[in-house]
Amino acid sequence: MKKLLIAVVVLSLVAACKKEAGKPVPNEIDSIAQNKTDSAGAVENNADKEAALKQANDEVLKALQNKDYTAFASMIHPQKGIRFSMYAFINQKEDKHFSKADFEKYQPAKTLFTWGLQDGSGDPYKATINDYLGKWVFSKDFTASQYSLNKFIGGGNSLNNLKEIYPKADFTENYIKGTEKSGNMDWKTVRFVWEEFQGKYYLTAVVNDQWTI
Numbered sequence: 001m002k003k004l005l006i007a008v009v010v011l012s013l014v015a016a017c018k019k020e021a022g023k024p025v026p027n028e029i030d031s032i033a034q035n036k037t038d039s040a041g042a043v044e045n046n047a048d049k050e051a052a053l054k055q056a057n058d059e060v061l062k063a064l065q066n067k068d069y070t071a072f073a074s075m076i077h078p079q080k081g082i083r084f085s086m087y088a089f090i091n092q093k094e095d096k097h098f099s100k101a102d103f104e105k106y107q108p109a110k111t112l113f114t115w116g117l118q119d120g121s122g123d124p125y126k127a128t129i130n131d132y133l134g135k136w137v138f139s140k141d142f143t144a145s146q147y148s149l150n151k152f153i154g155g156g157n158s159l160n161n162l163k164e165i166y167p168k169a170d171f172t173e174n175y176i177k178g179t180e181k182s183g184n185m186d187w188k189t190v191r192f193v194w195e196e197f198q199g200k201y202y203l204t205a206v207v208n209d210q211w212t213i
Helices: 002-021 028-065 069-073 100-106 129-137
Strands: 082-085 096-098 113-117 124-127 146-149 170-176 188-197 200-210
Touching (some): 028 129, 028 146, 028 170, 028 188, 096 100, 096 113, 113 129, 124 129, 129 200
Parallel strands (some): 082 200
Antiparallel strands (some): 146 170, 170 188
16 A cells, blocks of 8 residues: 555655656746847847938938928927027027928028127127028038937037037037148038927037037
C-alpha cells in the first residue's frame, strides 16, 4: 500500500514538472520584443518628422525666392497666425504679427507697416509686406544656405530668446556664412518656427538674425 502511494506521488510530481516546463517564460521575451518595436517606431516617427520639417522649410524658401506670397500664406498657422522678428531677439509686444486672414488681406496691398527698429540708426523700418519679405527676410538666397533643425548655427551679440518664446515648437535655420572681405561679420540667417496643426506643420514665426552693433 505504501509503495502504491509513493508511486502515485512520484507520478504526480513528474506530471506537474512537465506542465510547468511547458509554460512560457513570463513576459521577458515579450517585453524585449516590445521594446525593440517601440524603439524602431520612435526612430521611424522622428525620421518622418525631420523629413516633413525639411520639406516645409524648403517650400517656404522656394516661395520666397519666387516671390510667391500666396504659397507662403498657405503655410501660415491657421489659428496662431505669424510673427516677424527683424533680429534674433523676439519682442512679443512690438514685433509685427498677422493672423492668416490679415496677412492674405494686406499682402497684395501697398500698406506700409513698421516692422521694428533698425540696428545702429534706431530708425523704424517701414515697408509693405512684399518688400519686407523680399528685401529683409530673403535678403540673400537662402536656398543655398546651411540647414539645421532645432540647432542654432548663426549667433552674434544679439540676445536670442527663440527657445524661451517658443519652448515647445520646432525651428529650422538657414545660415549663410560671412565673407573674408567683411571679416566674416556679414553672415545672415533666417529661422522658421513651426507648430503642428491637424497633422501638418505650419509657420508661426519668421526670425531673421545677423551681426548687430
